[in-house]
Amino acid sequence: MSTRQRLFLLNILFLALCFGRAAAQSPVTEFVVQIQAKNAQGELVPATLTITSESTGLSQKGTLRNGSYTVSLKAGATYEIEANHEEYRTVRKKLVLGVVRDPALARETVELTMLPRQPRQETAQTAVTVRIIDGTSGRPLNEGFDIRVEDLTRGQTIQLITASKNTVTFRTQPLHRFRFVVKANGFQPYRYESEARMRNDIIIPLRREAGRTPKTYTLRLVDEASQARIRTADIQLISQYEQAVELKQDRDPGEWLAALDDSTSYRLTVRATGYEPLALPLPRPAGPLILLPMRKAAETPVPAKPEEQVVTARPIAPAPATLPELTARTRATTLDNVFFDQSSYQLRPESHAQLDLLADQLKNRPTLRIEIAGHTDNVGDPRLNQALSENRARVITNYLTGKGIEAGRIRFRGYGSQQPVAPNDSEENKRKNRRVEVRVLSE
Structure with a gap:
């Protein structure tokens, strides 16, 4: 072998040695981290794990099904590890991963000690x-x-x-x-x-959102047939946050001004003498004027009676509200004197008497727990019926808690049209299905 060939081979070996050292000195990009959760006795605990990066704020979750969880984490970063289990206190631990060049050193074991909650x-x-x-x-x-x-x-x-x-x-x-x-x-x-x-x-x-300012709308009531303006009415406007919107009388009688947010939904209830009540979600047109047509109430003709049959009419006192005693054997009791406006969960005042009786039973029996169940007929969108039944049950629950009943004793549920008590084949049967029930959970 010539001297030139020997020099060439020596150069190749030198370069290979240099590249090998450089590769060996490159930092490791990820750590393999094993996390274990143990109780005071050293037993593994199947806790729920949350790992959050301190630099990015991003989290990943895992379950220590066998008390151990292995995950790859970025080297040179800091993480917060949190373990939760309903029988143990929440545990948090900070994990700082350094920069290493030897892959054998890029392994970490984290032990979390889970302490039991006090009874x-x-x-x-x-x-x-x-x-x-x-x-x-x-x-x-x-x-x-x-x-x-x-x-x-x-x-x-x-x-x-x-x-x-x-x-x-x-x-x-x-x-x-x-x-x-x-x-x-x-x-x-x-x-x-x-x-x-x-x-x-x-x-x-x-913090307020930039550029979010309410718009002023004018509400005008008109007769549906003649388009004549209705100048006197009782109007209620409620936002999706259950807040009443202030209405101001405009200069022209029969017009009301309301400041509304276009990103918020509202429901409207109108009552005017001689007209059918109006209850619907408030429509918002492109312009500032909202026309609300009212339909005149049908007049009920009074049949003429022979003169000899005319008697002096006596006012009939309304029957007092009643409520049977609730027992564990009672499957469900219908609150037959609780009323709402059609397609609304606005509780009408004549409902208070029977709800007060229910509140009295709960006060006299402090261990009684109940469920308020709302039901509808099958007319309309099932999703809207479900929401309506739940909101009606929620409103009754709020009324009872306002009377001093602890909220933890009342569970409210909306069942929509899923549990009818009669076929939805007539208006009378549909009325039976539109109901609110109270059920005894325990005592």
Whole structure:
């Protein structure tokens, strides 16, 4: 072999050695992380796992079905690991992954110690009060808001107890992690997560959305046949947040002004002497004028009677509201003196008497738990019927809690048209199916 050939081979070996060292020195991009959850006795716990990147805020979830979970995570990053189980307290641990060049070192084991919850904390509930304010002015938010709360520890929706316009209260187990989302007319949505403590008072400042200003609409009532203006009427306008909209009388009699947000839905109820009641979702046209045609009520002819049959009419006193005693053997009791406007969940005042009797039974029997069940006939969209029946049950529940009954003793459900008591083949049978029932859950 010539000297030139030897030099060429030596150069090849030198370059190969250099490339091999460079490859060996390249940093590892991912770590293999094994996470284990154990109780105080060293037994594996099948907890639910959440891993959140500190830099991106993105989370991934997993289940420690056998008490162990393996995942690939980015090297050189920091993560928060959270483990939840209904029988144990929530555990969090920060994991910092460095930069290594040896793949054998790119492995990490994380052990989480799960401590049991105290028995008294599993049975006793704590109240969480959320106050909604305008983040700019600091004043209580009275435009109306919608809030959805979820118990993350149990994976259940939490029922709300509304205390006032700008405050809502709900109950949950201490140390349970909960999440709620607040949406309000004209404000940016707000998302909040926390763990329930024995004392909870949360203030949520909402930010207004840019460019969201209400529009002023003119509501005009007219006779459906003649198009003549109806100058006197009782009008109620309720937003999807269950807030009444203020109506101002315009200069012209028979016209009302209302400031409305086009991203919010409203329902309208109108009553005028000599006309059929009007109840419908409020339509919003392109222009500022909303015409509401009213149909005259049909006049009931009074048959003439022979002179000898004419007698002095005596007013008949309305029958007093009654309610049978609720027992565990009673499958369902229909609240036959509870009334709503057609296609609406606005509770009519004549319903209060029977609902007061129901509230009295609940006060006299403090261990009684009931379900309020709303039902409809099969006319219309099943989804709308389902929502209508649930909202009617919710309104009755709110009435009872307003009388001092604890919300935890009442469950409300909407069944739509799924549980008829009669065939929907006549108006009379449909009326029977449009009902609200009370059922005994336990005592």
